[in-house]
Structure formats: structure tokens, C-alpha cells
Amino acid sequence: MRFRQEPQYTHGTPSRIAVVLVNLGTPDAPTASAVRRYLRQFLSDPRVVEIPRAAWWPILHGIILPLRSGQSAKKYASIWSKEGSPLKVHTERQAALLQEALTRRGHEVEVAHAMRYGNPSVPDVLERLRARGCDRILIVPAYPQYSGTTTASVFDAVFAHLSGVRNVPELRLVKHYHDHEAYIRALAGNVLAHWDTHGRPDRLVLSFHGVPKRTLMLGDPYHCECRKTARLLAEQLQLPPEQCLVTFQSRFGKAEWLQPYTAPTLQQLAREGVSRVDVMCPGFIGDCLETLEEIAMEAKHDFLTAGGREFHYIPCLNEGADWIAALAEIAEQHMIGWPTILSPRDREAAPQLAEASRQRAAALGADK
Ligand SMILES: C=CC1=C(C)c2cc3[nH]c(cc4nc(cc5[nH]c(cc1n2)c(C)c5CCC(=O)O)C(CCC(=O)O)=C4C)c(C)c3C=C
Numbered sequence: 377m378r379f380r381q382e383p384q385y386t387h388g389t390p391s392r393i394a395v396v397l398v399n400l401g402t403p404d405a406p407t408a409s410a411v412r413r414y415l416r417q418f419l420s421d422p423r424v425v426e427i428p429r430a431a432w433w434p435i436l437h438g439i440i441l442p443l444r445s446g447q448s449a450k451k452y453a454s455i456w457s458k459e460g461s462p463l464k465v466h467t468e469r470q471a472a473l474l475q476e477a478l479t480r481r482g483h484e485v486e487v488a489h490a491m492r493y494g495n496p497s498v499p500d501v502l503e504r505l506r507a508r509g510c511d512r513i514l515i516v517p518a519y520p521q522y523s524g525t526t527t528a529s530v531f532d533a534v535f536a537h538l539s540g541v542r543n544v545p546e547l548r549l550v551k552h553y554h555d556h557e558a559y560i561r562a563l564a565g566n567v568l569a570h571w572d573t574h575g576r577p578d579r580l581v582l583s584f585h586g587v588p589k590r591t592l593m594l595g596d597p598y599h600c601e602c603r604k605t606a607r608l609l610a611e612q613l614q615l616p617p618e619q620c621l622v623t624f625q626s627r628f629g630k631a632e633w634l635q636p637y638t639a640p641t642l643q644q645l646a647r648e649g650v651s652r653v654d655v656m657c658p659g660f661i662g663d664c665l666e667t668l669e670e671i672a673m674e675a676k677h678d679f680l681t682a683g684g685r686e687f688h689y690i691p692c693l694n695e696g697a698d699w700i701a702a703l704a705e706i707a708e709q710h711m712i713g714w715p716t717i718l719s720p721r722d723r724e725a726a727p728q729l730a731e732a733s734r735q736r737a738a739a740l741g742a743d744k
Pocket residue numbers: 400401402403423424425444448461463519523525526585586587588626628659660664665666
């Protein structure tokens with residue numbers, strides 16, 4: 377039977393609303409075998425690698441997975457914390473804090489997190505929420521800038537799962553928030569807090585994850601959205617355009633990706649005599665391998681060995697209060713018309729509900 381029988385509890389139960397923060401995912405452990413499992417799923421996604429299966433399969437299984445899994449595992453080991461992969465830790469804490477923020481704002485919603493690749497998977501989380509009676513679901517990808525390679529792939533996973541479901545929940549999707557005022561303000565707050573303590577750099581470099589240039593030519597708006605985020609952030613910081621650069625990192629494979637590339641740009645700046653750069657990665661809402669290892673370690677090394685004097689990495693939004701408030705505002709704006717607002721009696725209990733979710737967040741270490 378293609379469409380399974382629905383669990384009894386979905387009939388006649390009061391409507392519940394869920395918000396799901398979906399991030400990319402990360403290996404379960406910093407080992408070659410766990411990284412291989414993760415990369416196999418990630419790099420088999422046709423949204424990520426747009427090469428016909430027959431040509432890509434032998435390359436993926438014969439070259440990429442055998443060579444890259446061990447190399448990447450070493451990089452993961454260098455950033456792994458005792459709670460696990462930073463991407464997992466930040467996503468869990470952000471979801472817990474979003475729950476607390478939405479409850480404090482008087483919304484009765486259930487917040488969960490899911491990973492596009494690895495665990496907890498999108499199908500598992502959707503099923504758990506449906507089993508709890510959630511029949512309205514808001515999907516919030518962890519990507520401020522829309523790309524077919526990331527955001528659309530999250531939506532694919534949701535649609536693929538629901539295509540086997542008999543009683544489909546009402547669904548809303550956040551496509552992007554690259555120009556959302558509260559997101560831009562939270563980014564600017566992070567930069568200004570860093571400058572308050574460490575003074576200002578000669579250049580601020582905004583490094584976004586790259587994508588193949590071909591996807592831009594084929595109509596993916598990602599590049600434009602990154603540039604718009606950068607323009608709005610520079611305006612908010614009142615930075616003259618020549619002091620703020622946009623670059624793209626994490627090139628994968630031999631094809632041309634969005635330019636300018638981050639590492640060669642930093643080396644060029646150092647050679648031109650730029651003494652101090654501050655680098656920030658506004659496209660990642662939480663620190664992860666690509667920011668902690670590739671930027672804060674590798675790119676720093678590249679800049680300093682090319683003659684630069686001072687390199688500052690400005691951390692991602694992570695669990696910052698302004699960012700969590702921004703996330704709550706984004707979710708709230710996408711739930712307009714849904715009955716999230718508590719009844720007057722429940723509203724009186726909202727502070728206790730908020731306290732209970734604060735305690736759950738504290739148990740996860742999200743208040744640190
Ligand atoms: C922020 C948006 C991201 C876009 C756009 C993106 C596109 C993209 N990525 C790859 C290949 C890899 N990315 C890897 C890691 C990685 N990528 C993102 C985000 C975006 N990717 C994040 C948050 C991470 C970090 C994951 C973590 O566990 O911390 C990796 C794996 C790491 C490695 O082996 O180097 C690969 C591979 C492609 C091909 C692509 C667009 C086509």
C-alpha cells in the first residue's frame with residue numbers, strides 16, 4: 377500500500393502547529409566511515425551535483441568517497457567539541473531557543489530541528505510531529521540566501537516524504553530571509569560587538585559558500601541574494617563599499633564556481649599590503665566546518681603567510697539574542713493566519729510555558 381494507514385490520533389485532535397528548522401546536516405562522528413556515509417548521501421543529491429548519474433556514480437564511488445572521507449574526517453576532528461559537531465550543536469540550541477522565544481511571544485507551537493543529510497532526518501522529524509498531531513507545519517531552512525542546491529533540496533525532502541502520506545499537513549515554506557531587516561541587524565550587531573572589543577580592520581571580507589558558476593547562468597538567484605545581503609550589511613555598518621568585499625569559499629571539484637574565491641583574495645590583499653582583515657560568513661547561521669576550519673584556520677594561515685599582519689574571524693550568528701529574536705520574527709511572519717495565539721486562559725500560563733522551554737534549552741546548554 378503506497379499511502380499507509382493514518383494513526384488514529386490524527387482524527388479529531390485539536391490542531392497543532394510545528395516549526396521545523398532544517399539545516400544541512402553533518403557526520404555523526406569525525407571518522408572516515410561516518411564522513412563517508414554523510415558525503416554519500418549529500419553528494420548523491422541531484423540538486424547538489426548536477427551531473428548525469430551514469431557519469432557521476434563512478435567518480436563519486438571510485439574517487440571522491442575513497443579519497444575525501446579520510447581527509448574531511450581529519451578536518452572534522454579539528455573542530456569537533458565534546459557535544460559533537462558544531463553544526464549539530466548550534467542547530468539544536470537554536471531550535472530550543474526559538475521554542476522559548478515563540479512561547480514567550482505567546483505562540484503555542486512546537487519547534488523541532490531536522491537535517492537534510494544525516495540525523496535527525498526530515499522524514500523522521502515530520503513523522504514524529506504528525507504523530508503528535510501537528511497538522512500545520514512551517515519549514516525554515518537554515519539558509520538565509522535561497523539556492524536550488526540547498527533550500528530547494530530541503531523542500532524536495534519534505535515533498536518526497538509527504539508524497540507517501542495520506543493526510544498531508546498544511547505546509548508553509550520560508551524561501552529566504554537574505555534581506556530581512558532583523559537578520560541584517562543581527563549580523564551588524566555581531567560585527568559591531570567585535571569591533572568594540574578589537575577595533576576596526578582595514579577590510580571586512582564577507583565570505584559566502586560558493587556554488588558552481590553554471591547554476592547562476594541557469595537562473596539560481598543565490599549569487600544576487602548574497603550580494604544583496606552584503607550591500608544591506610555594509611549600509612547598516614555605514615561602511616564605504618571599498619572597505620567591504622564579497623568572496624566565495626568551499627569550491628568543490630574542477631569546474632568554475634562563483635568568484636572571487638575567498639583564499640586567493642585574502643592572499644592578494646596581504647600582498648597588496650593590507651595589514652588587517654576581519655572575515656565573516658553571513659550565509660551560515662551557525663559555525664560549522666566551513667567557517668571554523670576553512671576560514672578561522674586555513675584562510676587565516678593563507679593570509680598571514682602571504683604577509684598579512686592580523687586576521688580576525690567574526691563568529692556566525694549562533695545563539696545570539698538578536699538572531700534568535702530575528703528567527704522568531706521570521707517564523708511569526710510566516711504563520712500569519714494560523715491559530716498560534718494562545719487562548720486568554722493559556723496566555724496567563726505563557727510565562728510558565730516559557731520557563732519550561734527555557735529549562736529545556738538550559739538542559740541542552742543553549743543558554744551558554
Ligand atoms: C550555506 C550554504 C551552502 C551552499 C550553497 C552549499 C553548496 C554546496 N556545498 C557543496 C559541497 C560540500 N559542502 C560541504 C559542507 C558544508 N556546506 C554547507 C553549506 C552550503 N553548501 C555547510 C553548512 C557545510 C558544513 C557541514 C558541517 O558538517 O559542518 C561539504 C562537506 C565537507 C567537506 O568534505 O569539505 C561538501 C563536500 C556543494 C557541491 C555545493 C553546491 C553545489
